[in-house]
Amino acid sequence: xxxxxxxxxxxxxxxxxLGRAGRFFAALTGACLIALSRFSxxxxxxxxxxxxxxxxxxxxxxxxxxxxxxxxxxxxxxxxAESSLGLxxxxxxxxxxxxxxSALLFAGRAGSALTAEIGLMKATQQLDAMEMMATDPLPIxxxxxxxxxxxxxxxxxxxxxxxxxxxxxxxGVQQLGxxxxxxxxxxxxxxxxxxxxINGVIKSLVFGLVVTFIAVYQGYFATPTSEGVSxxxxxxxxxxxxxVLGLDYVLTALxxxxx
Amino acid sequence: xxxxxxxxxIVGLFVLGGIAALVFLALRVGNLSTASxxxxxxxxxxxxxxGGLKLKAPVTLAGVNIGRVTDVKIEKAFYxxxxxxxxxxxxxxxxxxxxxxxxxxxxxxxxxxxxxPGAEESYLADGDKIEITQSSLVLENLISTFITSGAxxxxxxxxxxxxxxxxx
Amino acid sequence: xxxxxxxxxxxxxxxxLVFGYGERLxxxxxxxVIPRGKISVIMGPSGCGKSTMLKxxxxxxxxQAGKVRFDGISxxxxxxxxxxxxxxxxxxxxxxxxxxxxxxxxxxxxxxxxEHTDMSDSLIHQLVLIKLEMxxxxxxxxxxxxxxxxxxxxxxxxxxxIALDPDLVMYDEPFTGLDPxxxxxxxxxxxxxxxxxxxxxxxxxxxxxxxxxxADYIYLLGDGTVVGHGxxxxxxxxxxxxxxxxxxxxxxxxxxxxxxxxxxxDDLLGDQQ
Numbered sequence: 001x002x003x004x005x006x007x008x009x010x011x012x013x014x015x016x017x018l019g020r021a022g023r024f025f026a027a028l029t030g031a032c033l034i035a036l037s038r039f040s041x042x043x044x045x046x047x048x049x050x051x052x053x054x055x056x057x058x059x060x061x062x063x064x065x066x067x068x069x070x071x072x073x074x075x076x077x078x079x080x081a082e083s084s085l086g087l088x089x090x091x092x093x094x095x096x097x098x099x100x101x102s103a104l105l106f107a108g109r110a111g112s113a114l115t116a117e118i119g120l121m122k123a124t125q126q127l128d129a130m131e132m133m134a135t136d137p138l139p140i141x142x143x144x145x146x147x148x149x150x151x152x153x154x155x156x157x158x159x160x161x162x163x164x165x166x167x168x169x170x171x172g173v174q175q176l177g178x179x180x181x182x183x184x185x186x187x188x189x190x191x192x193x194x195x196x197x198i199n200g201v202i203k204s205l206v207f208g209l210v211v212t213f214i215a216v217y218q219g220y221f222a223t224p225t226s227e228g229v230s231x232x233x234x235x236x237x238x239x240x241x242x243x244v245l246g247l248d249y250v251l252t253a254l255x256x257x258x259x
Numbered sequence: 260x261x262x263x264x265x266x267x268x269i270v271g272l273f274v275l276g277g278i279a280a281l282v283f284l285a286l287r288v289g290n291l292s293t294a295s296x297x298x299x300x301x302x303x304x305x306x307x308x309x310g311g312l313k314l315k316a317p318v319t320l321a322g323v324n325i326g327r328v329t330d331v332k333i334e335k336a337f338y339x340x341x342x343x344x345x346x347x348x349x350x351x352x353x354x355x356x357x358x359x360x361x362x363x364x365x366x367x368x369x370x371x372x373x374x375x376p377g378a379e380e381s382y383l384a385d386g387d388k389i390e391i392t393q394s395s396l397v398l399e400n401l402i403s404t405f406i407t408s409g410a411x412x413x414x415x416x417x418x419x420x421x422x423x424x425x426x427x
Numbered sequence: 428x429x430x431x432x433x434x435x436x437x438x439x440x441x442x443x444l445v446f447g448y449g450e451r452l453x454x455x456x457x458x459x460v461i462p463r464g465k466i467s468v469i470m471g472p473s474g475c476g477k478s479t480m481l482k483x484x485x486x487x488x489x490x491q492a493g494k495v496r497f498d499g500i501s502x503x504x505x506x507x508x509x510x511x512x513x514x515x516x517x518x519x520x521x522x523x524x525x526x527x528x529x530x531x532x533x534x535x536x537x538x539x540x541x542e543h544t545d546m547s548d549s550l551i552h553q554l555v556l557i558k559l560e561m562x563x564x565x566x567x568x569x570x571x572x573x574x575x576x577x578x579x580x581x582x583x584x585x586x587x588x589i590a591l592d593p594d595l596v597m598y599d600e601p602f603t604g605l606d607p608x609x610x611x612x613x614x615x616x617x618x619x620x621x622x623x624x625x626x627x628x629x630x631x632x633x634x635x636x637x638x639x640x641x642a643d644y645i646y647l648l649g650d651g652t653v654v655g656h657g658x659x660x661x662x663x664x665x666x667x668x669x670x671x672x673x674x675x676x677x678x679x680x681x682x683x684x685x686x687x688x689x690x691x692x693d694d695l696l697g698d699q700q
Contacts, residue, residue, distance in 0.1 A: 046270045054273065090288050121528070129525035132485055133539045133587075134514040155277025162280040165288055184287065192315065193289035201281070 024217055027138055028146060035143035042144045042151075049110045049145065049212075050152030054159070056109055057102060061160035064101060065167025068092055072168070073176050085178055086187035089168035094191060094200040095256070098161035100248050103207035106153050107240035111215035114145050115236040118219025119229035127220075142216050149212025150205070157204035199255045206247060211240040298348040299326065300385035304359040304372070309340045310395025311370050312361055318344045318372045325350045328372060344372060354379040358391035370395060438463045438595060438627045439484055444493035446479070453479060455651040457493070461595075466621050466628040468638040471648035472673065472682060477631040478522070480648070481597045484629065485517060486510045498594070515543055518588030522600040524580045526572040532559070532583050533568040539590045558586040562616060578609025585616060589624065596620070598630045602637045614641055635674055639663060647673060649682070 035041060072088040121127055121141065130137040165187070172178045191197065215236045222232035309331060318326040330343035346353075356377030363370050374389075383389070439461035446454040453476040461467045461484075471477050482488040483495045489503040496502065497513060505513060526535050536555045540546060546554070559565045562582040572580060581601065588596050601613050618641050621628045632638045639645065639659040647654045647662065647670055655662060655670040663674050672680030688694065 043267055043270050046273065047266050051269055051273045054276075094284065094288065124523045124528070125521045125525035126527055128487070129519070129521055129527075131487060132514060132517070132519040133542065134511040135539075135542045136511075151274075155274060155280070158277050158280035158284060162283045162288075165284075187288050191289045193285055197284050197289045 020221070021217055024220065025213065028143060028213075028216070031136070031138035031143040032147055034139035035147055038139075038144075041140065042147050045144045045148035046152055049114065049148040050156065053106060053109045053152070053156060056105055057156045057160050058163055060101065060105055061098075061163035062167040064097055064160075065089060065093065065164030065169075066171045068097070068164065069168035069171030069176075073172055073178070082172075082178060083182045084186050084190075085168070085172045086165075086183040086185070087190040089172070090165055090187040090191045091196060093161045093164040093168075094196045096248070096252070098157050098164065099200050099203035099207060100244060102157040102160045102204065103153060103211055103244040104241055106149075106156060106208075107211045107215075107237055107244065110149060110152070111211050111236050111240050112233045114149065114212070114215040115219040115222070115233045116229060118142065118145070118216060119222035119224070119232050122220070122222060123224040123226070123229055125224075142220060146212050146216050149215065150208045153208030153211065154201055154204040157200070157207075161200065195256075199251075202255075203248065203251050206251060207244050210243050210247060214240045214243065299345040300348050300351070301329070302344045302346055302353075302383055302387055302389055304342050304344065304389040304392050305334060305337075305339045306342060306359075306361060306392050307339055307394040308397060309342060309361055309370075310363075310397055312342065312372070312395065313369070316369065316371045318346060318374065320350065320353075320374045320376070325374075342372065351382060351384075353383045355381050355383055355387075356391065357383060357389055358393065359389045360393035361395040363396070436462060438498055439629075440494070440496045441480075441483070442494040442496075444483065444490045444495065446476075446483075446488065446490050452651050454490075457648075457651075457653055459646055459653065459656075461627060461629055462644060463627050464621075464625055465643035466617065466630060466641050467644045467646065468630045468632060468642035469646045469648060470631075470633060470635065470638050470673070471654075473633060475648045476651070477633070477648055478599050481519070481599055481629065481631060484595070484597060485514060485519060515539075515591055516594045518591065518593040518596040520581070520584045520588045520596070520598045520601060522603060524572075524584040526575075526580055526583055526587070528572050530571075531568065532564065532570050532572065532575070535572065535583060536587045536590055539587065543591060554590070558590055559583075561589070561620065562586045563612075576609075578605050578612060581605065581609070581613060582616065585613075585620070589620060589626070592624065593626060595627045595629065598628065598632075600632055601630060602632055602634045610637065617641055635676060639674075649673070 068089045069085065072085050072092075073082055076082045076085055076088065118141065127137045127141065130140065169180075169183055173180045173183050218232040218236045218239070219229075222228050312328060312331065314328055314331065316328045317324045318328065326344050326346035328342055329345045332341045332343070333339070334341050342359075353374065354377040356379045358375045358377065360373050360375065361370055362373045377391075437460040439459075441457055441459040444454050444457040444459075445452070457480075459480075469477050469480055479488065483490060483502070484497065486495075486502045486505060494501060494503075498516075500513065502510070502513070526532075527538065530538070533555055536558050537551050540551045540554060544551075556565055556568070559568055562585055564579060564582055564586065567575070567579060567583075572583070575583065585601075598617065601617065602610050605613060614637055617628060617630065620626065630638065630641065639662070642659050644656070645659055645662045646656045649669060654673075655665055655667050657665070662670060665671055665674065669681045671677070672682060678684055
């Protein structure tokens with residue numbers, strides 16, 4: 001009978017955690033309004049969250065596009081449909097791979113850094129010190145990071161997708177000899193701005209919100225010890241990645257389900 | 260302060276790069292240039308069979324894209340398909356006896372609606388219905404017609420299908 | 428009437444404070460007064476809740492019973508806004524210094540001024556330099572916290588704690604982890620600032636020698652209660668066993684050397700049977 005009690009306790013704990021996250025989210029939303037009026041703080045975070053993630057996004061995007069070009073070409077050529085290569089590359093990237101892979105990379109690179117940074121600030125009593133200096137750390141420390149993540153991920157996703165399309169072009173056209181005009185024409189024929197590109201951007205906005213929220217939440221509520229911070233960092237990467245993949249299914253079903 | 264200016268600059272470049280990527284996606288990858296028909300009017304056409312016509316398929320006039328298919332419904336009373344098309348309002352001078360046909364791009368390509376202008380003086384307006392239509396050519400039906408009725412009657416069968424839009 | 432008189436002499440009054448985490452009681456009926464303009468030192472063995480006491484002064488913890496008054500104001504009853512108003516009158520130096528790691532020494536000291544005053548940049552600049560001069564680090568204003576030695580970081584934390592000219596400065600373990608020279612500097616600074624600025628100081632420490640050397644008054648905590656209190660000389664010559672053991676650093680006494688266990692004979696022989 002013990003496991004039933006355990007299950008109940010775990011459930012209660014989980015629900016309480018959700019409640020805490022909800023309260024934190026509400027407070028954070030309010031703090032974001034204040035942080036917007038001190039935009040230089042957000043710019044500073046955009047640098048560490050966005051610019052420093054750019055390299056990994058560029059490299060990954062290029063390689064993913066090149067692999068898509070290669071795999072797509074050899075699959076399509078067996079049906080004599082290699083002229084659709086541009087479409088295959090672009091649709092895979094705009095709809096799925098761009099938003100999802102960018103969000104996963106972002107969680108690994110920027111999300112973990114956010115958690116560790118906030119967790120360490122907590123462990124070294126910097127957040128306590130702000131409280132004691134009669135300053136709420138939420139709008140100064142947490143909200144700028146949250147906003148920066150929310151702004152940065154859609155931009156990074158757009159860059160990832162673009163560079164991926166170019167990667168596909170390099171392989172398909174430059175390497176395998178597909179006609180350049182065919183590559184782009186098939187793409188423009190089949191990729192719809194609203195259905196594919198805007199939906200991809202919406203996905204990345206949602207992912208940015210979720211990943212960054214998980215990162216700052218885990219940092220803010222980390223146990224203020226070195227072990228606690230390292231655990232929180234791991235949790236950020238795991239939870240954020242799972243959330244991205246799960247949400248991707250839900251969003252895909254909502255967006256493309258009817259067709 | 261110098262360092263702060265540098266960070267501002269780099270972040271500005273980053274944001275610009277992201278926006279440039281979005282613009283690239285919109286114009287080069289997507290078809291924003293042709294997709295958005297802001298000022299459009301609707302026309303309807305009734306077909307016996309639309310074959311593989313899909314939503315958002317192009318509507319062309321003399322081979323030029325002037326709109327797209329926005330809806331496909333079944334007319335319950337006659338078991339026919341009603342296709343709703345959104346036509347760019349720049350092209351507001353389609354004669355009333357314009358005909359619509361479902362055509363195929365290439366041998367196995369996607370299907371689209373082709374309009375053929377008539378000679379009437381008055382023009383089609385928002386919500387009007389195109390009366391003269393030609394259904395999609397369904398390959399299987401065509402082949403079976405050839406097999407069952409021989410080559411001599413093949414031409415007759417084809418002319419029959421051409422007027423099938425209004426012979427119910 | 429008598430209460431207002433007391434308020435004149437005492438900046439902080441703690442009455443019958445009770446607090447604990449779960450089953451474990453950390454404070455059991457503690458009474459304490461912090462006299463104005465003096466240096467009070469709270470001492471006690473590790474884990475006795477010395478630092479926790481500061482959290483009651485600052486209002487980040489609420490007692491389960493009892494009262495904490497700052498200048499006559501009941502701290503636990505304050506709303507967040509009011510508490511923040513009150514905290515502008517307090518400065519705190521954390522054990523880990525808690526300098527904000529992403530901004531320079533200058534900006535760290537300027538932080539409370541920028542947050543809470545409408546002073547012009549040039550005025551803030553002058554004030555910060557004055558505060559840094561007091562701790563002897565005017566020349567280090569452009570360094571980042573990571574570039575400071577432990578002793579320097581602590582002095583910056585001190586400059587930041589006094590940036591708003593508070594009534595009360597709290598020092599959490601100010602002598603821990605410092606080399607002898609830095610320790611001497613810290614002692615001198617705490618004393619100097621207390622006298623020069625007329626502030627009230629509360630120092631939490633377990634270093635008896637250093638604590639006693641700057642204290643006007645000492646509170647010794649242990650087992651959730653006040654074990655003894657008095658002027659340093661009284662404490663050093665106290666006949667109370669517990670006070671005597673702590674003040675003289677004796678390994679065994681009322682605070683036992685051995686963690687509670689069964690008799691050693693049972694422990695050693697018990698396994699063989």
